[in-house]
Amino acid sequence: xxxxxxxxxxxxxxxxxxxxxxxxxxxxxxxxxxxxxxxxxxxxxxxxxxxxxxxxxxxxxxxxxxxxxxxxxxxxxxxxxxxxxxxxxxxxxxxxxxxxxxxxxxxxxxxxxxxxxxxxxxxxxxxxxxxxxxxxxxxxxxxxxxxxxxxxxxxxxxxxxxxxxxxxxxxxxxxxxxxxxxxxxxxxxxxxxxxxxxxxxxxxxxxxxxxxxxxxxxxxxxxx
Numbered sequence: 001x002x003x004x005x006x007x008x009x010x011x012x013x014x015x016x017x018x019x020x021x022x023x024x025x026x027x028x029x030x031x032x033x034x035x036x037x038x039x040x041x042x043x044x045x046x047x048x049x050x051x052x053x054x055x056x057x058x059x060x061x062x063x064x065x066x067x068x069x070x071x072x073x074x075x076x077x078x079x080x081x082x083x084x085x086x087x088x089x090x091x092x093x094x095x096x097x098x099x100x101x102x103x104x105x106x107x108x109x110x111x112x113x114x115x116x117x118x119x120x121x122x123x124x125x126x127x128x129x130x131x132x133x134x135x136x137x138x139x140x141x142x143x144x145x146x147x148x149x150x151x152x153x154x155x156x157x158x159x160x161x162x163x164x165x166x167x168x169x170x171x172x173x174x175x176x177x178x179x180x181x182x183x184x185x186x187x188x189x190x191x192x193x194x195x196x197x198x199x200x201x202x203x204x205x206x207x208x209x210x211x212x213x214x215x216x217x218x219x220x221x222x223x224x
Contacts (some may be wrong), residue, residue, distance in 0.1 A: 001047055007142070009033045009049040018109060018117065019056055036160045053102050071202050121156070163209040166193050 009030055029050075051072075058068050079086055111130060115123050118146050128148055133141030168191045170189045172181070192210060 005033070005037060005049060006030065006045050012055075014054050015052060015106065015109070016050070016055055016113065038189075039198050044198060053098075056105075121152055125152060136152045160196050160198045161209070162194050162198055164193050164195060168189050 013024055013026055014030045031051055040046060110126055114126060125148055129141060129145030132144045
């Protein structure tokens, strides 16, 4: 349940971020979800995440007040204390229409409008995950989508150069004679700096580049 809530909360934050058009602090948002779930569990409630539909509706309507959330809390408490179930009085068509609208809006955002906001490879992963979920099941499709994303990460960052040669000089003050000698020997001194993602996928590339740069030609002069 922890993994499901964390994964679904990350998807909610990503979807809200895409709809708002500005970056959100994922760590801060996930901390808020974690504290809310901890308080809900201590009070006998259920786990959950953001109300994605309400968040998007309030954002699009220009509502920027905590009163909206307070009204939702009071209404839900009122429904809880009522002796009858209001849900049984509402036509099932209403719930089906709302869910269909949310599904159509999400599909439009992720399957079509996201093509200009993400990398082409990431856009292909989105479609691949969508097809896998429909072909198999929600859990299996999401797991396969995560595996495809991990494989893309490995293949993508394994091609990024991680070894770079840099020119560094010592800060020690030396005599002019020693400085001239060091200047002549400077081409034989090689400094390599590793940057980016260093993992098993890029280790082979790093080893090949280090060996390739380590081949230094030494000119030997013979005295008669």
